[in-house]
Amino acid sequence: MLFLVLGRGKTGSLVADVAxxxxxxxxxxxxxxxxxxxxxxxxxxxxxDAVIDFTTPEAVVHNLRACLANGARxxxxxxxxxxxxxxxxxxxxxxxxxxxYGTNFSIGVQAMLRVTRELAxxxxxxxxxxxxxxxxxxxxxxxxxxxxxxxxxxxxxxxLEVEITSKRExxxxxxxxxxxxxxxxxxxxxxxxxxxxxFAEGAVRAAExxxxxxxxWEFSEVSAQITGAK
Numbered sequence: 001m002l003f004l005v006l007g008r009g010k011t012g013s014l015v016a017d018v019a020x021x022x023x024x025x026x027x028x029x030x031x032x033x034x035x036x037x038x039x040x041x042x043x044x045x046x047x048x049d050a051v052i053d054f055t056t057p058e059a060v061v062h063n064l065r066a067c068l069a070n071g072a073r074x075x076x077x078x079x080x081x082x083x084x085x086x087x088x089x090x091x092x093x094x095x096x097x098x099x100x101y102g103t104n105f106s107i108g109v110q111a112m113l114r115v116t117r118e119l120a121x122x123x124x125x126x127x128x129x130x131x132x133x134x135x136x137x138x139x140x141x142x143x144x145x146x147x148x149x150x151x152x153x154x155x156x157x158x159x160l161e162v163e164i165t166s167k168r169e170x171x172x173x174x175x176x177x178x179x180x181x182x183x184x185x186x187x188x189x190x191x192x193x194x195x196x197x198x199f200a201e202g203a204v205r206a207a208e209x210x211x212x213x214x215x216x217w218e219f220s221e222v223s224a225q226i227t228g229a230k
Contacts, residue, residue, distance in 0.1 A: 002027070003207055004048040006034065006063055007055040011077065014200040015052055022204055031059060040066035050075060050098075050207040057081045057139060064088050064099075073098035073213065075206045077105055077199060079144030089216050098210045102219025103144030105202030109176070110223040112191045113152050116178060120156035123187065126180040128153055128160055133167040133175040141166040145176055148220070153178075202226075 001024045005016045008030035016026045027048070029039055040063060045051070050073040053063050057080030064084075067074045068091045076099075085101070092099035104110075120128070132146040142164040150162045173193040180187040193199070206219060209226045219226075 001025070001049040001208065001211055002047065003204075004029065004045070004051045006051060006053045006059075007031075007078075009054060011196045011199060012052075012054040014196050015054055015077075015203050018197065018200045019052075019204045019207070022208070024204075024208075031055065034059075034063070037062040037066035040070070042070045045070050045072045049073065049211040052076075052203055052207050053078050054203070061088075065091065068092045068097040068099060069095055071095050071097045073207075073210045074100070075203055075210060076101040077203050079103050080140030082144070092216050096214050098213045099216045100206050100210045100219060100222070101217075102206075103148045104174075104199065105206060105219055106174075106191075106193060106198040107202055107223070107227050108193075108198060109145060109191055110202075110220060110227070112176070112178075112189060113149065113220060115189060116149060116152050117156045119178070119180060119187065119189065120153045120160065123180050123182075124157050124159070126182045126187070129163045129165070129179045129181070131165045131167070131175075131177045131179070133169055133172050135171045135173070136168045138168060141168065143174070143176075145174065149176065149178060 003019050003026050005028045016028050019026045051067050052075045054077045060078040060081050061084050130146050132143045146164050153160050153162050175192045178189040205226050
């Protein structure tokens with residue numbers, strides 16, 4: 001397959017490396033080559049099986065409008081833009097595009113989310129909180145993953161009030177801790193990413209999955225299909 005990777009940052013560069021190791025051909029565009037999505041026209045996009053975006057909250061909406069309007073297959077790992085999500089979903093459906101987005105493409109995080117749902121049901125009288133730690137250059141806070149964890153908890157138990165604490169330290173790839181506390185004990189779930197490679201691996205597998213498909217999906221909805229999880 002031929003993939004287009006948008007973003008030359010640490011994660012985007014790693015996505016390109018992982019895709020190459022999967023045997024795919026890769027073209028990478030940085031912001032200087034694609035300002036305001038200027039490179040993403042129909043003839044150019046038609047040559048790619050899928051587009052993978054790991055850019056910035058400022059750039060991703062321009063990229064999405066261009067890609068989806070031209071019916072491309074797009075995987076979006078960028079976060080911090082979800083106020084535009086409804087518009088992007090509608091655009092993808094109108095133009096027959098393939099649109100797969102997610103706050104975290106790590107297979108380990110997806111496993112943690114499944115356990116989180118069970119914990120919210122099993123401990124309904126506990127007080128839940130989330131602490132997330134990322135590198136100092138991460139622009140959005142709370143992280144998209146922390147917001148997803150909160151949504152999962154509250155979907156399982158609508159009565160829960162969940163506090164999120166955000167920390168930005170060094171070059172941390174991502175640490176998420178879920179705490180459930182009662183007067184008698186405390187339960188903790190923790191996921192720590194040692195590098196960005198887990199995110200890149202999941203994004204490439206998502207791009208392989210979406211190639212040739214039409215529709216709109218959030219990663220957690222289809223992660224079991226993509227990864228083969230039972």
